[in-house]
Amino acid sequence: MKAKSVFMILATVFFSIALSLMAATSEAAKTKVKVSKEAQTCIGCHEAQSPSLVQEWRLSRHATKGVDCYTCHKSAKGAPGALEHNGYTIHVLVSPKDCNQCHPKEVKEMTESHHAQAQDVLNSLDNYLGEVVGGPEAVTVGCRQCHGGVPKFLANGQLDPMTWPNTGIGRINPDGSHGSCTACHTRHAFSKAQAREPQTCGKCHLGPDHPQIEIYQESKHGILYEANKGRMNMNKDSWVVGKDYTAAPTCATCHMGATPNQPVTHDVGARISWTLRPPISKKLENADQRRARMKDVCSSCHSAPFVDNFYTQYDNFVNFYNNKFAIPATQIRQALIDKGKLKANDYSNKLEWTYFEMWHHEGRRARHGAAMMGPDYAWWHGIYEVAKNFYTEFLPEVKEAAGPELYAELTKKYIEPNERHDWYINGISKEQLQNIQKFYNQRYGGETAK
Numbered sequence: 001m002k003a004k005s006v007f008m009i010l011a012t013v014f015f016s017i018a019l020s021l022m023a024a025t026s027e028a029a030k031t032k033v034k035v036s037k038e039a040q041t042c043i044g045c046h047e048a049q050s051p052s053l054v055q056e057w058r059l060s061r062h063a064t065k066g067v068d069c070y071t072c073h074k075s076a077k078g079a080p081g082a083l084e085h086n087g088y089t090i091h092v093l094v095s096p097k098d099c100n101q102c103h104p105k106e107v108k109e110m111t112e113s114h115h116a117q118a119q120d121v122l123n124s125l126d127n128y129l130g131e132v133v134g135g136p137e138a139v140t141v142g143c144r145q146c147h148g149g150v151p152k153f154l155a156n157g158q159l160d161p162m163t164w165p166n167t168g169i170g171r172i173n174p175d176g177s178h179g180s181c182t183a184c185h186t187r188h189a190f191s192k193a194q195a196r197e198p199q200t201c202g203k204c205h206l207g208p209d210h211p212q213i214e215i216y217q218e219s220k221h222g223i224l225y226e227a228n229k230g231r232m233n234m235n236k237d238s239w240v241v242g243k244d245y246t247a248a249p250t251c252a253t254c255h256m257g258a259t260p261n262q263p264v265t266h267d268v269g270a271r272i273s274w275t276l277r278p279p280i281s282k283k284l285e286n287a288d289q290r291r292a293r294m295k296d297v298c299s300s301c302h303s304a305p306f307v308d309n310f311y312t313q314y315d316n317f318v319n320f321y322n323n324k325f326a327i328p329a330t331q332i333r334q335a336l337i338d339k340g341k342l343k344a345n346d347y348s349n350k351l352e353w354t355y356f357e358m359w360h361h362e363g364r365r366a367r368h369g370a371a372m373m374g375p376d377y378a379w380w381h382g383i384y385e386v387a388k389n390f391y392t393e394f395l396p397e398v399k400e401a402a403g404p405e406l407y408a409e410l411t412k413k414y415i416e417p418n419e420r421h422d423w424y425i426n427g428i429s430k431e432q433l434q435n436i437q438k439f440y441n442q443r444y445g446g447e448t449a450k
């Protein structure tokens, strides 16, 4: 009786171990997942605790290469952010320094790029607006989710909720590294196919001050991408434009992707020649070399004269925006400050909002529209708004702040010399007015416009 029940228990235990081993091997065989001894323990709990997280990892390239929970999350005792967790020392945050064990090229390029510096905006105007004119709570769930925060720990070693969750692209990590790879390679699949999608960039590159995703969707490139998703070969290991896909470029194609002459780069600034972010655009250092890299991408699908002409239109546009609007507005504002008529960045003053939005919102939208083939952003959301605000808000507000005498002096110095402002100084010409009337009469008949 006794011996029999011991035998039964032993048999059951043996049988269930065998069964679970079989299940484990057949599953491992199916997905070819390799797991270290430590990670088996992690998975043992996390399978129940967070099953989707574990399954996404299982489906990843990493799982097939033995890169597991413990490889990425292991920490040295006492290291910044180290946490004692069920018998293991781990860190929750996994930084570029951790990825660097195996991906030094990507980490180096990313670290040297503007993306890794994106957190460094504390002393910017935008940040004053965010922290002071708005409020720090908005900075936590707004700015920092794109730009990156500085994760901090509470006394008990847990991450401070004021600073995490956060996967902003320029995050400053507890180990001193800058950047967040997860900003594009979402956990725990860490897939390059997903990072190649325009939507990956669209989390941050959208909205009133940098609508790159909207511009892309408007452009023929975005249209072709939508129409040909099935032919983009996003899942292919090699993804060289002209070889592995031909239908359309995505953001990643132009700014990062491989061509027959160039490898993938994680420095997203490597191919841009202007900076379109400040009030007045400037050409970057080594602009020609940077531009040559971008032209190499275009040349997979376009002829050289077509691409050269595009760049001529783009350069002309940026120079026109600078010269007609950005430079005079900036100089006039500076003159008001110098003469004590305006306090710089005093946002209780409408003039400062008008100036800020002119370059930071509509002025950027216009330049981005011109750079990435979005005509509606170049004009209606762009220069149309710049012009409207320049003539009907900015200049009248300058007049009010300056008084008639100084205003006359300022327009004489900064507005009148540019003949493109003649219409504003002298009004529309009789001849032009007649032409416009004729156009509407012919097009719509009757008395539509005067």
Ligand code: HEC
Residues within 6 Å of the ligand: 038, 039, 041, 042, 043, 045, 046, 049, 069, 070, 073, 074, 085, 086, 088, 090, 091, 092, 158, 159
């Ligand atoms: C005994 C079960 C168990 C084991 C073993 C275990 N975990 Fe956990 N882990 C948990 C639970 C439960 C939570 C959620 C904590 C909570 O909800 O309070 C968690 C949370 C975490 C977190 C998030 C912590 C946070 O503050 O957000 C990470 C990262 C983590 N585990 C990684 C690991 C790794 C890596 C291993 C293996 C080295 C591991 N875990 C082993 C049960 C376990």
Ligand code: HEC
Residues within 6 Å of the ligand: 039, 042, 043, 046, 050, 053, 054, 057, 062, 067, 068, 069, 070, 071, 072, 073, 092, 093, 094, 095, 166, 167, 182, 187, 188, 190
């Ligand atoms: C390739 C590296 C890598 C591997 C492998 C990996 N992780 Fe992570 N894990 C990360 C990154 C990156 C984050 C995001 C943390 C951050 O913001 O830095 C993260 C976050 C987490 C979190 C907290 C996030 C949340 O949404 O609650 C848990 C829990 C976690 N990992 C558990 C695991 C477990 C369990 C495994 C194994 C099945 C695993 N990780 C494998 C890189 C990895």
Ligand code: HEC
Residues within 6 Å of the ligand: 061, 062, 065, 067, 071, 072, 094, 095, 098, 099, 100, 101, 102, 103, 181, 182, 185, 190, 191, 192, 193
């Ligand atoms: C211990 C080494 C190791 C670590 C640490 C590691 N990886 Fe990997 N990673 C690999 C290997 C191996 C591959 C597969 C490469 C191959 O097959 O060519 C890979 C592939 C990738 C891929 C391509 C996946 C695909 O879809 O083909 C991405 C993206 C990636 N890793 C990102 C990361 C990020 C981000 C981190 C840090 C959070 C990280 N890796 C940490 C070893 C590692």
Ligand code: HEC
Residues within 6 Å of the ligand: 121, 124, 125, 126, 127, 128, 129, 130, 131, 139, 142, 143, 144, 145, 146, 147, 203, 204, 205, 206, 207, 209, 210, 276, 277, 278
């Ligand atoms: C939706 C994501 C997102 C939010 C929210 C956001 N930004 Fe940005 N910010 C960006 C992107 C993307 C750029 C780069 C745009 C470009 O290059 O056209 C940028 C550019 C900037 C720049 C210019 C950097 C340079 O090198 O010239 C500053 C400064 C800035 N942001 C500060 C802030 C502050 C402060 C806040 C909050 C008050 C904020 N941003 C909110 C995504 C965001």
Ligand code: HEC
Residues within 6 Å of the ligand: 096, 099, 100, 103, 106, 107, 108, 110, 111, 115, 169, 179, 180, 181, 182, 183, 184, 185, 192, 193, 195, 196, 237, 238, 239, 252, 256, 257, 258, 264, 266, 268
């Ligand atoms: C701005 C988005 C973005 C960020 C941030 C980013 N990546 Fe990538 N990564 C991509 C894209 C897009 C690809 C696919 C490129 C291609 O194949 O055209 C890629 C590909 C990779 C690959 C596969 C390389 C290969 O040759 O197969 C690895 C590995 C990788 N990234 C690691 C990292 C690491 C590590 C970090 C952080 C230092 C990082 N990435 C940050 C967008 C990003």
Ligand code: HEC
Residues within 6 Å of the ligand: 113, 114, 115, 117, 118, 119, 120, 145, 146, 147, 167, 168, 169, 183, 184, 195, 200, 201, 202, 203, 204, 205, 251, 252, 255, 256, 268, 269, 270, 272, 275
């Ligand atoms: C998590 C937010 C985020 C994501 C995702 C993101 N970016 Fe950015 N990007 C930024 C911010 C913020 C800046 C401005 C950084 C600065 O100048 O301080 C920026 C700047 C840039 C720049 C200008 C670089 C330079 O040197 O001036 C390019 C180009 C760019 N991003 C392309 C991309 C592409 C392509 C993707 C997707 C594959 C992408 N970004 C994904 C936030 C993001």
Ligand code: HEC
Residues within 6 Å of the ligand: 198, 201, 202, 205, 212, 213, 214, 216, 221, 249, 250, 251, 252, 254, 255, 271, 272, 273, 274, 275, 276, 277, 291, 294, 368, 371, 372
């Ligand atoms: C057909 C190629 C192409 C595609 C697709 C493309 N871009 Fe661009 N992008 C450009 C060119 C060209 C410029 C201007 C380069 C220069 O100044 O020389 C540019 C400029 C930029 C800048 C710099 C803006 C600044 O303020 O200085 C950012 C950021 C950017 N692109 C992000 C994106 C994002 C995000 C996507 C996808 C939603 C995207 N791009 C799609 C070609 C492309």
Ligand code: HEC
Residues within 6 Å of the ligand: 219, 220, 221, 224, 241, 245, 246, 247, 248, 249, 253, 254, 294, 295, 297, 298, 299, 300, 301, 302, 307, 310, 373
């Ligand atoms: C993978 C192929 C591919 C790449 C790479 C590519 N384009 Fe295109 N592009 C196209 C196609 C196809 C069209 C649509 C032509 C048409 O109007 O029928 C197009 C259209 C255009 C247009 C015309 C837009 C319009 O509305 O008529 C311009 C300008 C342009 N591309 C410039 C560029 C520049 C500049 C680059 C590099 C920065 C580039 N393209 C990269 C395929 C590409």
